[in-house]
Amino acid sequence: MFENSTILITGGTGSLGKALTKFILKNHSEIRKLIIYSRDEQKQFQMAQEFQSADFPNLRFLIGDVRDRERLTRAFKGVDYIIHAAAMKHVPIAEYNPDECIKTNVGGAQNVIHAALETGVSRVVALSTDKACAPINLYGATKLTSDKLFVAANNIKGDNPIKLSVVRYGNVMGSNGSVIPFFIKKRDSGELPITDNQMTRFNISLDGGVEMVMHALKHAWGGELFVPKIPSYKILDIAEAIGPNCEKPVVGIRPGEKVHEEMITASDSFYTYDLGKYFAILPATHKWKLDDFIKEFSAKKVPEGFTYNSGENTEWETVESLRELIKQHVDSSFEI
Numbered sequence: 298m299f300e301n302s303t304i305l306i307t308g309g310t311g312s313l314g315k316a317l318t319k320f321i322l323k324n325h326s327e328i329r330k331l332i333i334y335s336r337d338e339q340k341q342f343q344m345a346q347e348f349q350s351a352d353f354p355n356l357r358f359l360i361g362d363v364r365d366r367e368r369l370t371r372a373f374k375g376v377d378y379i380i381h382a383a384a385m386k387h388v389p390i391a392e393y394n395p396d397e398c399i400k401t402n403v404g405g406a407q408n409v410i411h412a413a414l415e416t417g418v419s420r421v422v423a424l425s426t427d428k429a430c431a432p433i434n435l436y437g438a439t440k441l442t443s444d445k446l447f448v449a450a451n452n453i454k455g456d457n458p459i460k461l462s463v464v465r466y467g468n469v470m471g472s473n474g475s476v477i478p479f480f481i482k483k484r485d486s487g488e489l490p491i492t493d494n495q496m497t498r499f500n501i502s503l504d505g506g507v508e509m510v511m512h513a514l515k516h517a518w519g520g521e522l523f524v525p526k527i528p529s530y531k532i533l534d535i536a537e538a539i540g541p542n543c544e545k546p547v548v549g550i551r552p553g554e555k556v557h558e559e560m561i562t563a564s565d566s567f568y569t570y571d572l573g574k575y576f577a578i579l580p581a582t583h584k585w586k587l588d589d590f591i592k593e594f595s596a597k598k599v600p601e602g603f604t605y606n607s608g609e610n611t612e613w614e615t616v617e618s619l620r621e622l623i624k625q626h627v628d629s630s631f632e633i
Contacts, residue, residue, distance in 0.1 A: 298515060300327045305376045307363055307409065308383030309333030310340035312472035313424065316503040317380060317510060318344075322353055330355050334372055335383065336362040363405030369412035376416065380510055381409050381423040381447075384440070387474055388428070388553045391436040402439035403446075410450045410461070418459055422513045423447045425465035425522070427499055427558040427607075430565075434553025444522060448580050451519040462517035464509050465524050465560055467499020467607065471627035476535060481628065484540035490548040496532040497557050497607040500614055501525060502626045509575070518590060520580035524560045529610040530619060538619040541633060557608030566603040570596040576605065 304321060306314050310333060321331055333356070335341060341358045348356055361368040363383045373379070384402050385391055391398040406423065413421050425444050428437035447461045454461075471477055476498075480489050501509075505525065513523050536545050550556070561569055561576060568579045572594050579590070590596060614622070624631045 299325045299378075301329050302377040303330040303332065303375055304328060304378045304380065305332040305334055305372065306380045306382055307334045307405075308381075310335045310337055310344050311382055313469060313503060313506050313510075314380075314382050315344065315347075316507050317382075318348065318356070320504075320507045320511070322348070322356065328355060330357055332357045332359055332372065332376065334359045334361050334369075336360065363408055364400050366408040366412060369408050370415055373412045373416040373418055377419045378514055379409065379413055379418055379421040380514070381406070381421060384424070384443075386426070386436060388434050388436050389551055391439070392434060392552050395435050398435055398439055402436070403442050406443035406446050410446060413459060413461070414450070414454060414457055420459065420514055420517065421447065421450075421461040422510055422517070423461070423463045424510070425463050427465065427467045427560045428555075429465060430559040431562050433555060436553070448520045448522065451580065451584065452582055460517055460519035462513050462519065463522040464506075464513050465522055466501045466506060466509060467527060467529075467558055467560065468501070469506050470500055470502050470622060472503070476532070477539070477623060477627055480536060480539040481623075481631070484543050487542075488544045488546065489536045489540050491532055491536060491545050492548060492550050492554065493556055494533060494547060495556055495608075496550075497529050497610075498532065499527050499558055499560065499607045499610070500530050500622075501527045502622065504626070512575070516594075518583075518585050520583050522578040524576040524578065524605065526574060526576070526612070528612040528614050529607040530614040534614065534616050535619055538616045538623065539633075557606050559604070559606040561599075561603065561605035563602045563604050566599050566601055569599045569603065570594075571599055572596055 359372050385398045426440050429440035432438040432441050444463045450461045565578050570577050
């Protein structure tokens, strides 16, 4: 499906954007162009050094902000597939700068949708977060709004054959600003601050995130919100895995932070189907036949009242497995 096509990644200089770039260039050399669209020229410069034009002649870089609909519309011309990864994602920064968070995460989502509808884009996959499920912070609320906009866009597209879907997952291991690189940098001080001894999080590798995005890009019917089946970890276990000899003082939960993250609520269960490797929260209103969808993916309806959160997960990382994953996905030279 990607032969002679053009793919554009908003926020393409971020951790997942880079991982997607590597995957696409390695596994889909038949594409015409891969466009990295982001607003940070320094990050684009650094990324261009990593992906030299002589080696990757079909890679392009465009400076632009998702807040700028006119620039997006120009950038989307001739593009077949959009992966929307641009966002303000740091919870405390969003709480302190609410207007900026809303402009990027909500206004930016709306701009991506309208630009895609106007330019003949075939498919759009938007990245979400576990914090968008029953949100208690502004970042989560803006991403939930973004999710709803992308899902609902399938109802306002008219005769446009575009398909828009969403992928929602937990903490990406080793991504910018996440706890693992923070603890690795912090352990030399002999102290790893713990927000709450009971805290848990979902865990997914960059490779897992990439695989899920590509799955949605290839298989979405339009309006689905995909959720992966992934393990959880305890914050105390990640601290023990990285700095077993460090002090671990409890410093308290940050503003807008949960003890356990959620990805599917009991209210979502009425529309949630088990696809095997993933769950899919289906839109309440859609233009395709549910029976056909169930048959295509051998989908099974989850029980009413079903929930999926990091504290009640059935699959858990251990201290040992976390160390292996850190070496595999974050820092190959990692040692205790």
